[in-house]
Amino acid sequence: MTRPLPLDGICVVEIGHSLAAPYAGIIFAHLGARVVKIENAAQGDYARGWGPPFIDGASALFHAMNHGKESISADFSDPACTQLIREFIVANADVVLQNLKPGNLDRYGLGAKDLTELCPSLVYCNLGAFGATGPLRSKPGYDPLVQAYSGMMSIVGHADDAPSRVPVSINDMGTGMWAVIGVLAALRGKDRGDRERGQVIDVSLYETALAWMTVPLSDCLAGGPEPARIGSGSPNIVPYQVFDCSDGEILVAAGNDTLYRRLCNVMDLPSLADDPRFATNGDRVLNRKALIALLEVRFKQKTASDWLANLEAESIPCGPLQTVDRVVTDEQTVSLDILRETPDGRTRTVALPVSFDGQRPPLPGNTPGLGEHNHLLTKPPARDREDDLLRQECD
Missing domain, CATH: 3.40.50.10540 (Crotonobetainyl-coa:carnitine coa-transferase; domain 1)
Structure with missing residues (x-):
């Protein structure tokens, strides 16, 4: 410098x-x-x-x-x-x-x-x-x-x-x-x-x-349920995790209700956007297993690159699951x-x-x-x- x-x-x-x-x-x-x-x-x-x-x-x-x-x-x-x-x-x-x-x-x-x-x-x-x-x-x-x-x-x-x-x-x-x-x-x-x-x-x-552990401890102090192991997901936001595609894995972070509705449209799942079980983030957290199971089936029908292109076109936060050797040569890392x-x-x-x-x-x-x-x-x-x-x- x-x-x-x-x-x-x-x-x-x-x-x-x-x-x-x-x-x-x-x-x-x-x-x-x-x-x-x-x-x-x-x-x-x-x-x-x-x-x-x-x-x-x-x-x-x-x-x-x-x-x-x-x-x-x-x-x-x-x-x-x-x-x-x-x-x-x-x-x-x-x-x-x-x-x-x-x-x-x-x-x-x-x-x-x-x-x-x-x-x-x-x-x-x-x-x-x-x-x-x-x-x-x-x-x-x-x-x-x-x-x-x-x-x-x-x-x-x-x-x-x-x-x-x-x-x-x-x-x-x-x-x-x-x-x-x-x-x-x-x-x-x-x-x-x-x-x-x-x-x-x-x-x-x-x-x-x-x-x-501020968030899990605060959830506990507020009387929330015992935190569970949910892999790549979040206990407070759904869908917000890694999904398997036909040839790889991607992470999708639909962090609010607007992004969730965009996700449903991109995935050609309009019924999920209108389903009262998934209307708000709170509803989706309570019905996590049902929603994730439906999304998992759909994600496996296309390649990771196809999904990433479609999701990014709608400004839905997403990205590939990269290994360490790929990170060191990644264009963003290099830049x-x-x-x-x-x-x-x-x-x-x-x-x-x-x-x-x-x-x-x-x-x-x-x-x-x-x-x-x-x-x-x-x-x-x-x-x-x-x-x-x-x-x-x-x-």
């Missing part, structure tokens, strides 16, 4: 692994922040091994979540090393992100209380599993566990399916997004002078899952220029899904090797040679 990125000049220290904190970190990096990643010296971020596929010894997943960052490897059990990390944070960081098990960093003087006392302006964000309060506050967790616990897994799939998860780490990545939102709000408050001090922000996978290469050409991944004045931020850099930037823990001018030796031990 020709102008500075929005977070140019902000330094974020990420003491995180796997996905939630690293995803928050990569968002900050794409927005122009300097992101310094603190990794366990023994093996680094666990996600380095989450493959195949691998690119130069690290998983493609790790490259996707950590390009453009700097990496410091640390032995947290070494007081000299943790002291140098504290000094680095106090001297450089505007923001700290951490998603280690609750209490872990407190043992090393790197928790929110210690660091905000040393650096009152610091914005410190904890990314946890189940939240900062409650009986499960100290319980570790991964995305599938939270999908199961939050009720999300109970509504994924079809009625007779075994339990299945949303096959992307939606709560990890969502928690990373909430972390960014919370941190940006805190930084904005500081810019406005509302707060002279920084803030401690808490987000978690479980709270993120509850936020994704958005959202799949980018890192500067060294090793990694091709997804850029930030945001543009500023028509320009998408570039990928912020290459993926660091474990401990590649340990030289950042340099001796400040006022420190003596003994402290410099401690730096060498940490390296």
Whole structure:
């Protein structure tokens, strides 16, 4: 981009692994922040091994979540090393992100209380599993566990399916997004002078899952029926799902009564448009099985391309069910220029899904090797040679 990125000049220290904190970190990096990643010296971020596929010894997943960052490897059990990390944070960081098990960093003087006392302006964000309060506050967790616990897994799939998860780490990545939102709000408050001090922000996978579940939970609180597994469909809108055609599958989203009537006309099913069982969306939701069975028979009588052409001609939202390999070569994907290469050409991944004045931020850099930037823990001018030796031990 020709102008500075929005977070140019902000330094974020990420003491995180796997996905939630690293995803928050990569968002900050794409927005122009300097992101310094603190990794366990023994093996680094666990996600380095989450493959195949691998690119130069690290998983493609790790490259996707950590390009453009700097990496410091640390032995947290070494007081000299943790002291140098504290000094680095106090001297450089505007923001700290951490998603280690609750209490872990407190043992090393790197928790929110210690660091905000040393650096009152610091914005410190904890990314946890189940939240900062409650009986499960100290319980570790991964995305599938939270999908199961939050009720999300109970509504994924079809009625007779075994339990299945949303096959992307939606709560990890969502928690990373909430972390960014919370941190940006805190930084904005500081810019406005509302707060002279920084803030401690808490987000978690479980709270993120509850936020994704806003509609099902609200339906339940309103006395609605127990949510059912309805495959690609919606519990609140009908017809709004995938249909089988004679040679493939398409998704049709007739999201209101007008679109439903247009759909009936396109499908040459005028009787369904006038059937009192299907007159309103509420009626169609109550009589879902009867309506879907009738539509399914009709959709199978033509090809997917025929249906798509006819539906699009009447401005009825629809589209093909694409596989991942087709998505990466899809004309719309290509035109958005959202799949980018890192500067060294090793990694091709997804850029930030945001543009500023028509320009998408570039990928912020290459993926660091474990401990590649340990030289950042340099001796400040006022420190003596003994402290410099401690730096060498940490390296």
